[in-house]
Amino acid sequence: MATTETLTAERILEATEEVLRRHGPAKATVVDVARALGVSHGSVYRHFRTKVALREAVTKRWLDRTTRTLKEIAQASDETPPQALAHWLGALFTAKRHKAGDDPQLFATYEVLLGESSAVVEEHIADLVDQLVFIVKKGMREGDFTAVEPSTAASTARAVFDATNRFHDPSYAREWEQPGIEAEFNAVVDLVLRGLRA
Amino acid sequence: MATTETLTAERILEATEEVLRRHGPAKATVVDVARALGVSHGSVYRHFRTKVALREAVTKRWLDRTTRTLKEIAQASDETPPQALAHWLGALFTAKRHKAGDDPQLFATYEVLLGESSAVVEEHIADLVDQLVFIVKKGMREGDFTAVEPSTAASTARAVFDATNRFHDPSYAREWEQPGIEAEFNAVVDLVLRGLRA
DNA sequence: CAGATGACAGATTTCAATATCTGTCATCTG
DNA sequence: CAGATGACAGATATTGAAATCTGTCATCTG
Incomplete structure (x- = not known):
């Protein structure tokens, strides 16, 4: 179980994912992670200050x-901004x-984790909105989208x-399994796109 | 504590609200409700089959x-449909x-209750969407709103x-306390209204 | 001497015994 | 006899003692 590889943050993260997958969020302990890596839990604390x-x-x-996958869609130049926006929202x-x-x-495990890590989630959201800003700005520059006062690219992207x-x-997530959801999604995207158009 | 009034469903509901307010959702029991009314808990079960x-x-x-307050706004005839829609969303x-x-x-207590009563919540949502359908239909009839295939008043209202x-x-709810929220709300309403306009 | 260890204190979780609650129903009462 | 009662069985919640975990740090090791 214990390899001779050096203990890196990366290896600890992988082991933690595995422990979370096996034991779930409530029962995954730092001691479990250390055990999975064949080291003492003190060593884990050398790389991460706290369990949190x-x-x-x-x-x-x-x-x-x-985020990484979506970034490519946002920045691809082979689509018009309305197309890119629909594509990006669909991909998300x-x-x-x-x-x-x-x-x-x-x-479900990650849902618990998301609830614990509000700062990380906020960053993630900011990251996604930034990608939207990129698309919206391009659309405004190219005349596909208009913004009426007091909208800015940022406030529009957020909207x-x-x-x-x-x-x-x-x-x-539970609602995403239901049958009509695709249609509902498309209806909202259509409404939004129409709202953005010049 | 015990009045001589007859025990009605209404009085039980009032007492239950009070008990929920006092003890919170986790500790509010049927026995507590009965106690507050000065009756035995068996009597409560005569009016409501279960605690749920x-x-x-x-x-x-x-x-x-x-719902009742909003219905008036939806059905008032002194506003144009776009005005009524903005008014209704703002009021909600x-x-x-x-x-x-x-x-x-x-x-927080009611949040717990909402999580328990999915059928009731669904009905409430259906009720609200119905009110939106009313506004959207009126808007389409009067030419303020357009729907492009395959949208219907129902699907548009849902969107x-x-x-x-x-x-x-x-x-x-937690986010509703934050400062920029009004602006964000207005940005979304504007986007939606622009999307609906002819 | 950089990095790993494990003993330790205080915080948190687990577990099983105990108490309380839910829902039913035979019985009571005005 | 319509409506209220409270004893009861099974389900659920509470409690407190024991077990485990978190985070630190003096000590060890290659």
């Missing part, structure tokens, strides 16, 4: 996986929906994010 | 108070925000409701 910090790091990693919804649907057990809340906030 | 049914009735009453937000802000303790989720779903 360790869990936050795991949560951040998990969220960043989604799909990504979240898969995370929730493919392994509900693990998703788009807020308006699609039900389709990316994990607390609605 | 009693709690659902209390929840429904609480939700219906909001304000009502919920006050419920949450004025007595956070009690609101409006979904898009404003963050401003009426109680799970976001």
